[in-house]
Amino acid sequence: MIFKKRTFFGQEPERVTPDHPAELERRVAHCLAVAPGLDAADVTVTCTGNTVLLGGTVATKDEILRAEEAVKSVAGAGEVLNRIALSKVGSG
Template sequence: MVFKKRTFFGQEPERETPEHPAELERQVAHWLAVAPGLDAADVTVTCSGNTVLLGGTVATEAEVVRAAEAASSVSGVAEVINRIGISKVGRG
């Protein structure tokens, strides 16, 4: 498989500064996506300053805890507010 450099209309995409909430959201969402033992497909990430709000649903209580741990491990995150619920499908 060959990976090409990311471009936007032939130009390097602009990245926000690390202090920008959108960049922090991107970093947290990335860590949630690659965290082992966590299916974060239905998890939302919203940042206000350096505070991260997690929402949505996961299948188990362990995934709720894992999501908070993954978000807390991102550089620049001062506080994580975890409002992730457990989906009814995962309660079986």
């Protein structure tokens, strides 16, 4: 049996694969890890499509806002659901 290369009007078809949610999660997590003024060690990232859900805890209210701003700067991120809470240690 001989297999011929697939063509579309003489050209090889363009293959576009959508980004996997895990790739977006990786990019968002990296952005949070390197964001200045933010300790994201206890922050979780979950993506469904291009919607990003943030969870976990941080020490200050400013860090909650910084995390959301950082996620909005990531290419491919859409709606951000920020469920980050203040940690008991940092809120005293």
